[in-house]
Amino acid sequence: MKERLAIVGSGAIACGLAATAAHHVGGGGPVLLLARSDESAARAAKTVEKTLSKLEAQVDPQHVQIVTDAQAIADASFVVEAVIEHHDIKADLLSDLSSLIGPDAVLATTTSSLSVQKLAQASGRADRFVGLHVFNPVTRMKLVELVYPSEASEETKSRAAALCETFEKTAVVVPDTPGFVVNRLLFPYIFSAVRLQEETGMEAADIDTCMKLGAGHPMGPLALADLVGLDVSKAIGEEIGESIPPKVEKLVSEGALGRKSGRGFHLYA
Numbered sequence: 001m002k003e004r005l006a007i008v009g010s011g012a013i014a015c016g017l018a019a020t021a022a023h024h025v026g027g028g029g030p031v032l033l034l035a036r037s038d039e040s041a042a043r044a045a046k047t048v049e050k051t052l053s054k055l056e057a058q059v060d061p062q063h064v065q066i067v068t069d070a071q072a073i074a075d076a077s078f079v080v081e082a083v084i085e086h087h088d089i090k091a092d093l094l095s096d097l098s099s100l101i102g103p104d105a106v107l108a109t110t111t112s113s114l115s116v117q118k119l120a121q122a123s124g125r126a127d128r129f130v131g132l133h134v135f136n137p138v139t140r141m142k143l144v145e146l147v148y149p150s151e152a153s154e155e156t157k158s159r160a161a162a163l164c165e166t167f168e169k170t171a172v173v174v175p176d177t178p179g180f181v182v183n184r185l186l187f188p189y190i191f192s193a194v195r196l197q198e199e200t201g202m203e204a205a206d207i208d209t210c211m212k213l214g215a216g217h218p219m220g221p222l223a224l225a226d227l228v229g230l231d232v233s234k235a236i237g238e239e240i241g242e243s244i245p246p247k248v249e250k251l252v253s254e255g256a257l258g259r260k261s262g263r264g265f266h267l268y269a
Contacts, residue, residue, distance in 0.1 A: 001025060001166050003106075003159070006032040006076035008097065010044035010066075012229075012260065013110050014082035016138025018044075019051040022063035024166050030065040032073050041066045051139060074100050078163060080132060082110040085235045090114065091122035098123045106159055108132040112183055112232070113239035116176045120149035127151045130160040133180060134169070136227060144169045145180045179240035186224075187237050193221035194245040197265075204265040222265035226258030 001024040007014050014033060021031040033048070035041035045066050052059050073079060079101055081094055090109060098107055108130045109119050116131035123129055131147030144164045148157060164171035174180045179187065193207055208220020225233050230252050237244050251257070251264060258264035 001163075003078035003163060004029060004032075004076045005163075006034060006073035006079045007082055008034045008073070008079065008093065009082035009110075010035040010040040010047075011082065011084075012047075012136055013134060013138060015044050015047040015051060016136060017080060017082060017110075017134060018064045019048050019055070019059075020139050020167050022048075022052060022059045023055075025063040030063050032076060033064055033066045034070060034073050035066055035068055038068060041068050051137075055139060070096075070100060074102075076101060076105060078106045078108070078159065080108045080110060085112060085114065085232055087114050087118065090119055094119055094123040098125050104128070106130065106156055108160065110134060113179045113236040115178075116147040117149045120151065127153045128156050130156060131176070131180075132160065132164075133182075135182070142168075142170050143182070144171045145174045145182065146171050147174055147176050147180060149176070179236060183236050184240055187233065187240060187242055190221045190225050190233065191237060191242055191245050191248070194225070194247050194265075197222070198245060198247050226264035226266055226268075228258070229260055230257045230264050 001021065005021050007017050010033070018031050018033045025031060033044060035044050048064050079097055081090060081097065083089060083093060090111065094107060094109065106128045107123050107125055109116065110132055111119065112133055120126040120129035126149045129149055129152060133145035133147065135141035135143055146160055161171050177184065196202065197204060197207055204222040208223050211217045211220045230248055234244050234248055234252055255261060256263040259268050262268050
């Protein structure tokens with residue numbers, strides 16, 4: 001990997017990106033993952049190690065260096081923000097990161113629904129900015145939606161595409177429209193499944209089984225919502241203009257966010 005990569009965040013997407021990048025560490029040194037606290041750093045270390053242990057290739061966890069001091073990523077040439085799906089939080093962080101890193105570094109966001117143009121402007125380096133929408137689980141999902149602000153330079157586009165190729169992902173350039181392509185089409189379907197359950201009282205497992213066996217989907221819509229996270233699903237729905245089903249609102253208010261909390265439409269051990 002030619003870039004000196006740094007990832008900012010410690011959640012599922014950040015850790016998945018770090019594990020993916022760990023396969024491709026080259027002369028640029030280890031992949032850096034910036035966590036905001038010692039506690040989140042410890043959780044991220046366990047997640048990365050667990051993720052790497054599930055992969056066929058033997059990868060040294062030391063290829064991912066987890067840090068809590070932002071200054072440690074100042075020399076990175078490609079920095080990927082992967083924090084909560086909230087415009088103001090991302091915008092403030094991106095502005096801070098832009099002032100920290102070098103002028104030639106590319107700054108990316110993993111937003112799944114927010115305006116890349118607005119985040120690029122907030123960063124102060126719209127010419128070296130890209131939306132890098134990866135999918136969970138990052139180590140397995142092959143698609144990356146690339147979203148460019150209008151000011152993005154050709155060099156930025158080339159470097160972003162090259163990074164995706166290094167990660168053995170298929171990159172598709174998509175328009176900067178709410179939800180891009182996948183979520184724009186996916187979440188009306190997921191919420192329709194939620195409304196069907198609300199109307200009929202069907203078990204979540206039965207709805208998911210129908211779509212897996214009847215439509216050939218690898219995962220049912222309610223299990224998929226749990227995987228994405230119901231809080232994230234709610235945020236995406238709001239961004240693309242979909243009304244949020246009451247069941248989703250209720251589960252989120254209870255802290256039942258899906259897999260990451262142990263309960264959503266399904267229960268998880």
